[in-house]
Amino acid sequence: MIAATLVASCLLAFTACTSKNAAPTPSVSATRATTAGPSASATASIAPARDKADANPPVAFFDPKAHALMEGPRSPDRQTMHPAADDDTHFAKAPAGQGMKRYLSRKVSWHGCGKFQCADIPVPLDWDDPDGPAITLALKRKPAEGAAKATLFINPGGPGGSGQEMLDSFQSSAFANHNVIGWDLRGTGASTHVDCGSAKTMDDLFNLDASPDDEAEWNELIRGAKDFARSCRAHSGSLLDHVSTIDTARDLDYLRYLVGDEKLDYLGISYGTFLGATYAELYPGRVGHMVLDSTVNITNHDTVSQVVGFDRAFGDFAKWCATQGKQCDVGTSEADVRTATLGFLDRLDAHPIKVNGRELTQSLAATGIAMFLYSGKPAYTYLAASLVAAMKGGNASYLLMASDLLNGRNNNGQWQTIASAFPAISCLDQADFGLKYLRQEWPKEMSKAPTLGKALGAMPTCEVWTARPAPQLYMTAQGAAPILVLGATGDPATPYEQATWMADQLTSGVLLTWRGTGHSAWELGNQCVKDAVEGYVNGGKVPKNDTVC
Structure with missing residues (x-):
């Protein structure tokens, strides 16, 4: 996941937008460090020598047999029947x-x-x-x-x-x-x-219900993930490999x-x-x-996953929130804050909140919460104000904005390249056991992350990707x-x-x-x-x- 520098930039963008509105208005300030450097005229056309590196050139070929490999499964559901297009124009x-x-x-x-x-x-x-x-x-x-x-x-x-x-x-x-x-x-x-398609294609992916409750919702989620994967192949060709x-x-x-x-x-x-x-x-x-x-x-350890980390971090926030009175009017104990937030997320599953022609869904709300958790305590007041605005006042614009910032969606509705690059790189780097295994394991992950686990969802993008995984190095x-x-x-x-x-x-x-x-x-x-x-x-x-x- 992305580093705190990028999330801090997101928080700056968030405060710049929210400061023009009535709420939330947390008092924590954020500043971006600046770095001095030489002027443009002083830096033009500098070509360093390579004397030191001449004896240590890059290795021409990669031999996977020279490294220990983890036993990586082959997903039966990857769409590798979709070959790379004739894409000379990409290169x-x-x-x-x-x-x-x-x-x-x-x-x-x-x-x-x-x-x-x-x-x-x-x-x-x-x-x-x-x-x-x-x-x-x-x-x-x-x-x-x-x-x-x-x-x-x-x-x-x-x-x-x-x-x-x-x-x-x-x-x-x-x-x-x-x-x-x-x-x-x-x-x-x-x-x-990598280019995975139009802004609508990206919106369609992130608007999918990533926490399916029945077979029909699972089928819709899988169909949407397959459509997205094929769009990435059509627009990016063999770059995906x-x-x-x-x-x-x-x-x-x-x-x-x-x-x-x-x-x-x-x-x-x-x-x-x-x-x-x-x-x-x-x-x-x-x-x-x-x-x-x-x-x-x-490693091969699997006892603590990312969704568990976010849920655990939310617990730290919930303990803080419970002591803040009206500034975080969600509950008076960690358990109260967790219960109230889980209830809010569950309601969004059936009844998303309208926001300027869009909707804050259960999945997008959880992503918005996760965005604030990246920055730890300095972002708690922002998260508190955003939750209170959505849960108490029905104003979900701040959580949706936070979700957009983390997902890579700009204010104008266009998407940053990270939204396409993230699945393209991830799905080459990781092997998977396929859709059946994902569906079996997701309930176990939810049980380890009782507040955010379900809402953060189970996105089957890699299980249906159009490229095979790279060698899995140990x-x-x-x-x-x-x-x-x-x-x-x-x-x-x-x-x-x-x-x-x-x-x-x-x-x-x-x-x-x-x-x-x-x-x-x-x-x-x-x-x-x-x-x-x-x-x-x-x-x-x-x-x-x-x-x-």
Whole structure:
């Protein structure tokens, strides 16, 4: 899931909109960090040398047999009978040359873009076919304040969040001796991106009832997911077969090579930890200083899922709400707040609330609640005001706005690329057992998340996707340098247990725990976390394993 930077931006947009209305008007303020940089005229057409990387070029081919693979099931319901369309118009010709030399001989030409430097570079659609079509990656760089000793690559999560947008508010000054690069992954943002169809197609998907109560509703949900998957194939063609995290990890190794670094320095949040762990598995000897913050589950453990994390985080909010009186007039105990919210969500299932020609459904309301939970305690007053407005006054516009912000729907009704990229990447990265298994397991997940579990739903998009999953790597990163794993005890989107599991499974994993709420220990955490991360990335000082901040 996306990092706190993007959600903080959502909160800024939310407050900007709500401040023009009568309610809700919580008093918590939010500010976006700004990053200074050289002027456009000073940054044009800079091409770094690659002397250091000449002895460490990207590996030409990916051999899944060289890695331990998890036994991944094959869904009997994936629509792989839908082949890629004739989609030459999606791609460009490969650069001049032959084989990998087409790419290894290139340099990055940076140009000024406001306070930063930007560049577009070609990479193969399929790294195993460098003579085939090419796609484009969009990069943004904040140069080091002095002489750069390395480059720090950053990723905000998603999958599908914009690395370029992350850089806009990233604390680059904390890594003053690094060039910092955020890039839009293949399939996302300003890079060659997945397109799943018109705004109506996207609206139709997100308006589906993701919490079916009977066979007719299940059939409607599955039919809608199949229609969406076919639309993605029709609009994106064979790009859908080449946006896995393995593909992106190979892009990242190429970027490391282009900037002239023998080792990769990297900070990834949420899904960005999956990308980091994948890179470390594929290229353990090339790991420099790697920070994996708010980690996804790369293990075979399945006791704590994301929906459980959100439900648990809602419980923390409910305890707070119960002590706030009229400011959160929902209940006087955690149980009361949970009961009232569950009743509200259940009513929406049959009777959505009209909002300016649209509807706040049960699923969209739960998504709106989840949006606020990403930011932990600082967002509690916003969530309280939005719930009170909807539950007491029938004004559901704020929850719908929050849901739109998290889903990627703009005020003008158009959708950001993350809405298409998220399923495209996710459905290549994960194997599945098919629709029958999903229906068997969903009630078990609901029982673990009694307030939000049903409303957050069971979307069968991947079960009916039109591409087969990528190889399922069992990641240990044997031989990698120390990898710093951060976990927040009150993380809603990537529950804390997942950080402990990742740190245990990665051979060189070092766990640092932040006792706090919200998604991203680096962005939301205390000075103890900041000092540990900065000391590690800037000076190579590895924190003691199991440090608690």
